[in-house]
Amino acid sequence: MSAEFLYIPGLVLILxxxxxxxxxxxxRRSIIIALPxxxxxxxxxxxxxxxxxxxxxxxxxxxxxxxxxxxxxxxFMFALWAGSLFALQDASPLELSSAFIYAGxxxxxxxxxxxxxxxxxxxxxxLSSTLIVWCGKQQDSWRAGLRYLLIHLAGGVALxxxxxxxxxxxxxxxxxxxxxxxxxxxxxxxxxxxxxxxxPFSFWIADAxxxxxxxxxxxxSAFTTKTAVYVLIIAFAGEYVLxxxxxxxxxxxxxxxxxxxxxxxxxxxSIVNQVGFMLVAVGVGTPDxxxxxxxxxxxxxxxxxxxLMGAGVVMRSLGTTKAQMLGGELWRQMPWTTACIFVGATxxxxxxxxxSFVTKSVVLSGLADANMGFVWALMLVCSAAVVFNAGGRxxxxxxxxxxxxxxxxxxxxxxxxxxxxxxxxxxxxxLAGAFLCLLIGWIPQILYSTLPHAATxxxxxxxxxxxxxxxxxxxxxxxxxxxxAFYPSASITLDTDWILRVAVLRGWQxxxxxxxxxYARAIELLTSSQMRSYMLIFILHGPRGILARSWYTGSxxxxxxxxxxxxxxxxxxxxxxxxxxxxxxxxx
Amino acid sequence: xxxxxxxxxxxxxxxxxxxxxxxxxLLGADLIWIPHTPVRHVPQFGTxxxxxxxxxxxxxxVTLGLRLLLQRREDYYDER
Numbered sequence: 001m002s003a004e005f006l007y008i009p010g011l012v013l014i015l016x017x018x019x020x021x022x023x024x025x026x027x028r029r030s031i032i033i034a035l036p037x038x039x040x041x042x043x044x045x046x047x048x049x050x051x052x053x054x055x056x057x058x059x060x061x062x063x064x065x066x067x068x069x070x071x072x073x074x075x076f077m078f079a080l081w082a083g084s085l086f087a088l089q090d091a092s093p094l095e096l097s098s099a100f101i102y103a104g105x106x107x108x109x110x111x112x113x114x115x116x117x118x119x120x121x122x123x124x125x126x127l128s129s130t131l132i133v134w135c136g137k138q139q140d141s142w143r144a145g146l147r148y149l150l151i152h153l154a155g156g157v158a159l160x161x162x163x164x165x166x167x168x169x170x171x172x173x174x175x176x177x178x179x180x181x182x183x184x185x186x187x188x189x190x191x192x193x194x195x196x197x198x199x200p201f202s203f204w205i206a207d208a209x210x211x212x213x214x215x216x217x218x219x220x221s222a223f224t225t226k227t228a229v230y231v232l233i234i235a236f237a238g239e240y241v242l243x244x245x246x247x248x249x250x251x252x253x254x255x256x257x258x259x260x261x262x263x264x265x266x267x268x269x270s271i272v273n274q275v276g277f278m279l280v281a282v283g284v285g286t287p288d289x290x291x292x293x294x295x296x297x298x299x300x301x302x303x304x305x306x307x308l309m310g311a312g313v314v315m316r317s318l319g320t321t322k323a324q325m326l327g328g329e330l331w332r333q334m335p336w337t338t339a340c341i342f343v344g345a346t347x348x349x350x351x352x353x354x355x356s357f358v359t360k361s362v363v364l365s366g367l368a369d370a371n372m373g374f375v376w377a378l379m380l381v382c383s384a385a386v387v388f389n390a391g392g393r394x395x396x397x398x399x400x401x402x403x404x405x406x407x408x409x410x411x412x413x414x415x416x417x418x419x420x421x422x423x424x425x426x427x428x429x430x431l432a433g434a435f436l437c438l439l440i441g442w443i444p445q446i447l448y449s450t451l452p453h454a455a456t457x458x459x460x461x462x463x464x465x466x467x468x469x470x471x472x473x474x475x476x477x478x479x480x481x482x483x484x485a486f487y488p489s490a491s492i493t494l495d496t497d498w499i500l501r502v503a504v505l506r507g508w509q510x511x512x513x514x515x516x517x518x519y520a521r522a523i524e525l526l527t528s529s530q531m532r533s534y535m536l537i538f539i540l541h542g543p544r545g546i547l548a549r550s551w552y553t554g555s556x557x558x559x560x561x562x563x564x565x566x567x568x569x570x571x572x573x574x575x576x577x578x579x580x581x582x583x584x585x586x587x588x
Numbered sequence: 589x590x591x592x593x594x595x596x597x598x599x600x601x602x603x604x605x606x607x608x609x610x611x612x613x614l615l616g617a618d619l620i621w622i623p624h625t626p627v628r629h630v631p632q633f634g635t636x637x638x639x640x641x642x643x644x645x646x647x648x649x650v651t652l653g654l655r656l657l658l659q660r661r662e663d664y665y666d667e668r
Binding site: 467489 | 661
């Protein structure tokens with residue numbers, strides 16, 4: 001049995017992650033470069049059956065190769081490999097270890113077949129991703145990591161409660177489409193949606209991810225939300241609640257990205273926007289939209305990695321990703337990074353011959369075929385509005401912002417910091433991501449052939465290309481006309497995290513103050529009564545207390561004689577007439 | 589110093605004309621060639637451009653409104 005565990009890619013990555021920090025640098029580098037491609041090869045060539053263990057009378061399936069799981073696991077493996085190569089330059093061993101455990105959890109979820117195993121991996125992901133946020137070591141990393149952990153542990157509790165309810169109701173714990181209704185169903189859905197960034201907790205993505213290091217955010221962008229999308233595809237396909245939630249997320253991401261001044265936060269909001277797009281597709285639940293959701297998840301992971309690596313290169317050189325500090329001549333200083341960002345941005349917008357062109361259109365076509373004209377129109381707008389975040393605004397602010405808009409760098413060419421293209425493995429990672437964005441766009445069959453449902457969609461028709469050019473032309477023109485109106489200022493935009501960071505905090509503070517004053521009063525009362533008791537005891541039993549004094553023997557004998565005499569007198573009162581009342585009182 | 593190329597009136601006019609020509613071409617192509625067959629119950633002409641224009645325009649409008657409502661100083665949370 002123990003040898004079988006080595007066939008489980010998720011477990012191998014988790015074990016490697018635990019040990020990685022203890023390895024010498026050369027061995028760590030070798031493992032990072034070689035292990036993910038080897039495991040990817042293993043996944044695609046594995047011909048054995050499911051691997052199962054029995055635990056508390058439950059059959060746990062630790063390895064099960066489904067087409068959907070394999071697709072997600074493969075892109076996760078690539079994300080781990082490329083992210084690790086990008087991270088080698090400056091990431092701490094702890095961050096690399098956490099990334100391996102984090103990716104192991106995500107891949108474990110994709111390749112398992114029961115809710116108990118899924119939950120274990122789920123929690124491992126929450127903990128390891130929090131470590132990645134903390135490894136960012138930015139001003140707010142610690143507090144943002146705590147908020148992130150709080151949200152994800154709450155999601156984990158909901159998920160566990162749901163799984164417990166499912167087990168208690170005698171339902172099957174095998175991972176698959178859940179029957180709608182019942183506490184278990186809604187609790188599990190709530191737990192999964194928290195990880196997907198659903199309202200009212202969509203803020204955590206933009207709150208926590210940009211607090212990670214340049215490479216940390218590359219890892220974070222790939223795994224958590226997409227794992228949630230995977231589980232939703234498996235267990236909640238066709239759940240209509242996901243449609244309004246997805247629409248909200250899609251528009252929320254666009255609007256908040258437009259108000260953002262930090263380019264990495266723009267990309268974080270763009271993640272919410274695109275995950276919303278996927279949720280709508282899962283909610284509709286037809287084979288076409290499910291295919292589209294999966295294909296778009298893959299495309300999104302790839303182009304978002306490339307864009308985040310581009311932002312990471314800038315951050316490593318300048319130490320900031322505030323839009324006011326970027327732009328100007330940066331595109332001249334790093335032509336290769338600019339080219340990769342260009343590929344990532346065009347892929348995010350769905351420009352023909354890039355990855356999103358062949359994936360988003362599957363979703364849109366599926367929505368149209370499902371007779372959901374209104375939802376289709378909304379998603380069309382969301383698809384076009386990517387120009388306002390990852391597609392147009394991000395590269396413009398990062399690389400090309402005009403001289404009148406930039407603040408510090410361009411005003412003095414002498415003082416302008418030097419930004420250069422990444423070198424070595426980081427460059428290979430960025431280039432590999434950009435290459436895949438183009439490859440999928442040019443040869444969509446590579447991706448379509450891995451989808452679970454038969455793909456009949458043909459993206460390269462004259463009509464579709466023309467439609468997409470029209471959409472992008474209109475959105476691009478609007479962006480260009482309004483770009484200065486939305487130039488970022490040094491400000492923040494309130495979000496629902498205000499409830500957590502201000503309302504709940506203030507409530508807690510006032511509760512704490514009340515509790516403290518009540519406690520102090522109680523202590524005061526207790527202390528004063530205790531002190532009085534102690535004083536009385538001290539008076540009676542202290543060194544000079546009346547009961548602690550040493551008495552002369554004669555004095556004691558005298559007092560005993562007095563007491564005896566008193567008793568005899570009282571006893572004999574019985575004989576005196578007229579004193580019967582006193583006798584009765586004395587109980588004689 | 590002004591860019592000698594972009595400040596030339598002739599080239600600006602040509603540039604604008606090119607943009608207008610592209611827009612007309614796209615709209616015209618939309619009117620003529622695109623059947624929009626997958627989507628029922630929506631007009632068959634200029635659908636994509638119209639929806640994009642109205643939709644993204646609305647998003648920009650809503651965003652401007654929300655900016656007035658929700659934007660705060662950068663140190664808003666630090667003060668609290």
